[in-house]
Amino acid sequence: xxxxxxxxxxxxxxxxxxxxxxxxxxxxxxxxxxxxxxxxxxxxxxxxxxxxxxxxxxxxxxxxxxxxxxxxxxxxxxxxxxxxxxxxxxxxxxxxxxxxxxxxxxxxxxxxxxx
Amino acid sequence: xxxxxxxxxxxxxxxxxxxxxxxxxxxxxxxxxxxxxxxxxxxxxxxxxxxxxxxxxxxxxxxxxxxxxxxxxxxxxxxxxxxxxxxxxxxxxxxxxxxxxxxxxxxxxxxxxxxx
Numbered sequence: 246x247x248x249x250x251x252x253x254x255x256x257x258x259x260x261x262x263x264x265x266x267x268x269x270x271x272x273x274x275x276x277x278x279x280x281x282x283x284x285x286x287x288x289x290x291x292x293x294x295x296x297x298x299x300x301x302x303x304x305x306x307x308x309x310x311x312x313x314x315x316x317x318x319x320x321x322x323x324x325x326x327x328x329x330x331x332x333x334x335x336x337x338x339x340x341x342x343x344x345x346x347x348x349x350x351x352x353x354x355x356x357x358x359x360x
Numbered sequence: 361x362x363x364x365x366x367x368x369x370x371x372x373x374x375x376x377x378x379x380x381x382x383x384x385x386x387x388x389x390x391x392x393x394x395x396x397x398x399x400x401x402x403x404x405x406x407x408x409x410x411x412x413x414x415x416x417x418x419x420x421x422x423x424x425x426x427x428x429x430x431x432x433x434x435x436x437x438x439x440x441x442x443x444x445x446x447x448x449x450x451x452x453x454x455x456x457x458x459x460x461x462x463x464x465x466x467x468x469x470x471x472x473x474x475x476x
Contacts, residue, residue: 288472291467
C-alpha cells in the first residue's frame with residue numbers, strides 16, 4: 246500500500262526567504278503522480294504543483310518548485326520568496342494508476358510566515 | 361470558468377438525522393472523488409465515481425454512507441442516521457480524465473458537517 250510521510254508538523258520562515266517542506270513516499274508501483282496542495286485557514290484545498298514519476302525535470306509553478314529525488318523517494322516543496330499569504334497547511338499527496346485513482350495524503354505541514 | 365461547487369458549505373444535523381452533501385464538478389470533468397477530513401488530520405479518500413457509476417468505494421464506511429453521480433445533476437454524498445463521529449469536513453474533487461496517475465484533482469470548498 247502506498248504511504249506519504251510529512252515529518253514536519255510545523256515550520257516557520259521569515260518573509261521573503263525560501264522554505265522547503267519535506268515529503269517522502271512509499272510505493273512499489275513505477276508509475277505515480279505526486280501533488281502538493283495548500284489549505285489556508287479558510288479551509289479550501291488549492292492545487293499547487295504536480296510531478297509525474299517519469300518526468301525528467303523537476304516541476305515548477307511560479308514561486309513553487311518540487312525537488313523530486315526518485316531514488317530517495319522524496320518530493321519536497323520549495324517555496325521561494327515567502328509571503329505572508331503563504332501561511333497555511335500544506336499537504337503532499339500521491340496517486341497511482343489503475344481503477345483506484347484516489348489521492349493518498351500526508352498529515353500536512355503548518356507553515357507560518359513571519360513578518 | 362467555475363470551479364468545483366459544493367453545497368451547503370456548513371451543515372448542522374442532530375444525531376439520527378440524514379445529511380446530504382452536493383458536489384458539481386468543474387465543467388467538462390466527468391470524474392468525481394469524495395474525501396473526508398477529520399479535525400487536525402489529512403484528507404482520507406472515500407469514493408470515486410463517474411457518471412452513473414461507482415468506480416471505487418473502498419474508503420467509504422459500509423453502513424450509513426452512500427454516494428451517487430447521476431447522469432444529470434450533481435454528485436450526492438448521503439449519510440444516514442448521523443452520529444457525532446461523522447462531524448468533519450467533506451471535500452469533493454473532480455478531474456478531467458483518469459489517465460494513469462497523471463490527472464490533477466481540483467477540490468471544492470468543502471462542506472463542514474457538525475453533528476449535535
